[in-house]
Amino acid sequence: MLSIQDIHTYYGDSYILQGVSLELQPGQVVALLGRNGVGKTTLARSIMGLTPASRGRILFGDQDITRASAHRIARLGIGYVPQGRQVFRSLNIREHLQVTARGNGQWTPDKILDLFPNLRSRIKSLAGKLSGGEQQMLAAARALVGNPALLLMDEPTEGLAPMMIRELGKTIASLKEGGASILLIEQQLNFALRYADIVFIMNKGRIVHRCTPAELLADPDTKARYLGV
């Protein structure tokens, strides 16, 4: 459903993505791993049209979204959970769900709040006043309420307390059970491997390894070389 074909992306003169290819089939959870600064977020931004690739192609379903505008890409059905949450600090929780609600899929604001009961109890709170964990839930909730066909999560566990990470894990597990397709960018190896069907590893702007979670667990060399664990 998502097919990234040899894309090259620059920030001005800095050559960041140097020919990245990646495939994701419907219903799959794909983990994208790699150290800090290897280009994972840049790949997410290229998919979303925020930093479009200057060469190569990105297909979503049968649509070429390589140079589509960000809001069109989102409306085609990619739900973006950006790194660092980036909630709208002057909007409360209800308003977040209001402005991004779209489509008549299974996720209504009410269903979303069933999934994240913490958010329901603070529905009128400004996002800027929420804890990091709550903000992460909100970032996921506002993406889901757009009823995306694909969820793109960029380091959702970053900076979260262990309890919140477990909470988030439960949510991802239930989404996966419901047949969701997810591209999960992570640095927390164990967290990612718990939910992934396939793992891609990135290094210096390239995909350097592709395997199953079981294969990666049994491969200390690759882990040490590219993930530093």
Next chain:
Amino acid sequence: MMFWVLQSLNGISYGMLLFLLASGLSLIYGLMKILNLTHGSFYLLGGYVGLAVLHLTKSFILAVLLGSLAIALLGVVMERFLLRRLHLQEMPQTLLTFGLLFIFSDLAMLIWGGNPQTVPKPELFRHSLDIGGMVYPSYRLFIIGFGLFVAAVLWWVQEGTRIGAMVRAGVDNEEIARALGINVSLLFTLVFAFGAFLAALGGVMGGPIVGVYPGADFEVLLLGFVVVIIGGLGSLRGALVGGLIVGLLDNFGKVLFPEFALFTIFAPMALILAVRPTGLFGKE
């Protein structure tokens, strides 16, 4: 005592006109990060177009509506075809709006000449009211009520509607708003046109009080900037409070110290800036 009451009312009514101007200026800056110098032109052209409609139709309501809508349309064209090409390039955008301010100023001179024009008051508000033994023009009171009404509507749109929340989302984080499916480009056009509409509204409604004359564009633009600097860029409340402050300062300055009129505005502004660099209600 009566002197103070009546002069305060004068200042407040003028402050409401400044609020109409500054709210758009502030809204546009908040979302688009553009310091729109053409805003003065919107005010002046709104006044002239409204006056032309008034001569044609003899209807003040039509003058207000058509005058403001015409300028809103001008705003749409300007945003779509000019500003959009310079997205996120602050300096070029500001220079563009600066250039257009002069172009529109000359165009207005060419079309409507150099003589100040007076705008007759609407029939309904031609009389004066008796306030504690002094007569006061009802039109000015109407302007005050109308300004408060606009402030209430703006507040409701911003805080109580989905589109208002979308605009705030765009102000908070434009990129992420786009990436979550909000059509921020469309919001840019709407907000810019709406800001132009409000400025033109000020131009037409202010006509019966201050007239429509060459140079009014620069004059109100300067005061509009003082308003948003005092109130805080991007803040609706700041535009209202700042508008009232500047309206009062301007009026009392002109009445009490005519030779220092500008000083009475800029000295308090400098003072407020020294204490609160982001203005009374500005963020950060």
